[in-house]
Amino acid sequence: MPYPTDFQDSLAKLKASREFRKEQTIKRLTDEERTRLIEAFHPDYRPEGMEELRVGVNKGQRVPLEFASVAESYSRIDPEKINLNAPDFKVDVLVVGGGGGGSAAALTAHSQGASVLLTTKLRLGDANTLMAEGGICAPVRPDDDPYKHFLDTLGGGHYTNVPDIVKALVLDGPKIANWLIDMGVMFDFEEDGALKVNHCGGHSRKRLLSCKDLTGLEIMRVLRDEIRNREIPYLEFSPAVEIILDLEGRCGGAILFNMETEEYYVVEANAVILASGGIGRLHVQSFPTTNHYGATADGLVIGYRAGAELLHMDSIQYHPTGVVWPEQMLGQLITEVMRGHGTHLVNVDGERFINELECRDTCASALIKECEDRGKGVVTPTGMVGIWMDTSLVEGVEKHFVGIYQRFKKYDIDISKEPILIFPTQHYQNGGLRITPHGETTIPGLFAAGEVSGGVQGKNRLAGNSLLDIFVFGRRSALRAMDLINQKRSKLTMHHVVDYQNKLKELGIDESKKSPVLLPDYIREEIKVKRY
């Protein structure tokens, strides 16, 4: 089943324009043009998709409706019933999340001599980290440097990033690359012995280190293997569902939920590092997502309920190139490196309309404009709309992008000859819990690393910067947490949850609404109505 007949006219136009397009230069947008495009077409600017928070530290600020809904929900537990005096676990550092950030935090804290417990909702390693295809950015090459990386990141984030955090990110980059190499991650090398580097949107240098097109998988496998080698204790299918504070407002642990036995565990800890990822599976504005099954904003919800401040929660990243056809692959990611390798984005008439190396928010906005405003999208038999990505322009695409090539081959689409139909897909939450350059949230003892944190990426993240982010701030959080492990604490309490819920009640919010939701709800209405 290659492409349906509906597509054939457009495919013919795409093929006819190929030689012309190869010679064509599309100028990059000026800052003003870029801003105009984004404000007109980026989903973050749709007023109907946003709502002001009514409770908590960020009260009055705009956030996606889907996040407001889980933020303004009640705890899964009765905070007055739970017994905090008999903890099930007592550790120096509790790490919440089994992706790259959590693994880096656990390995670092462990190597510093702390007692560590890592807990995660799915299995160790089932996280967005493992799905990162393209690579990890680090300014290591001789003709690159942290200053250039800093400027690219800040400009790409439209100068909304917290500069001191970006500084930490780029200055730690080389160290992180070295750490991963030393742990036996199989990076790609050139024949002359240099590390292979790729280009991607918004970067002024080729600085994306890769492990074929399965970089995240390779890194995650290694980290997981190392956690097992060092016998660091970890719990699977046990997400954190509430933060515990002490009477002085410091973080003193968390409550976990064993999803299989449905019991709750109390973990007393001197520091809690949240590395629980983002929001993708809440499907902001009904977009499909590239995210894994567990991305339901848990860390944001429990951190916010405990009183940690959020930053840039109105900013969601839509990856320009999510799959539209075949529908079985809807929303799945086509790595940005494809754009870095000279593929073209082409409309129904075989025309390019944007410089493919623009940043993600710019490309995504241009795609939305092309389809929704100019009516130049390709319409599928089921009414979806998309833009062609001409993958045949990449020489040896079947070799360099084995993973993608194979996945399309299963549907009889040969991407070395045929293009891919794509449209923006919800990919990343740019904001999150505000952190310092050491991963500290606004609650002492509570840290955040990676997608759950806010400030590093500003309002638009560059490719390859999230893999770096998770390791830099996972590691930094763990190092800073070491200062807390001998600290005395006052009595543990859940009063913050009681107080938060009282505010929800005052607003008349339905008490049956519980969060974190833990898993996305894909059950059909026809079935739900029969669950009497």
Add this chain to the structure above:
Amino acid sequence: MAELIPIYLMGKKYSVPEGSTILGAIEHAGYQLIRGCGCRGGFCGACATVYRVPGDHQIKVGLACQTQIEENMTLTILPSYPANKALYDLETVKDPVKALWQAYPEIFKCLGCSACTKICPQDIAVMDYIAGAKRGNLEQVAELSFDCIMCGLCASRCLAQMVPYNVAMMARRLYAKNTLVKPDYVLKRIEEVEQGNYKDEIDELIGKDIEELRKIYAGRDIEGI
């Protein structure tokens, strides 16, 4: 709406839309999975699935999130399959090949039946990399096994009862650690950063207002493709 066709989830019949993935079909049937579902994109190996179709004696496999349903197929997801993993300290390994052989001596019991290769949903030549491991060719193991998602199906079929994917995991790390040479410029850059280079330049940028930053950003030199 696609036509509904029958499939059997762990032996129980459900009607699900034609063209669905196995995962989509399971959810259409009304299941909320806790295990057996991870990245939903073919990377994590949480949803390895075994199935049969009528009229064919052979066992088939696929990832539930990547495989389309077939009429009257009967399937089960294998969310976990018991496996042992050797513990090792990469930093203290002196002879990588010997270390691998000592950690997994069972590789020499490979019967060459190829059940592992036949069942791999990633089309990896598992038996060939085990042969490579026996010969001490770590590069071969590393390259052949690179697409491994550690779903566990090879371990479920192995007549010699080994866990091939853990052998490959160790071999890849040993290979990368001991064979790939880290370019000097990586350590040099770390040294520069530790000496405080780049800090002042970056701090100078932090001190500038947005208009100035915009100009500097717009004027930066961009490397070509």
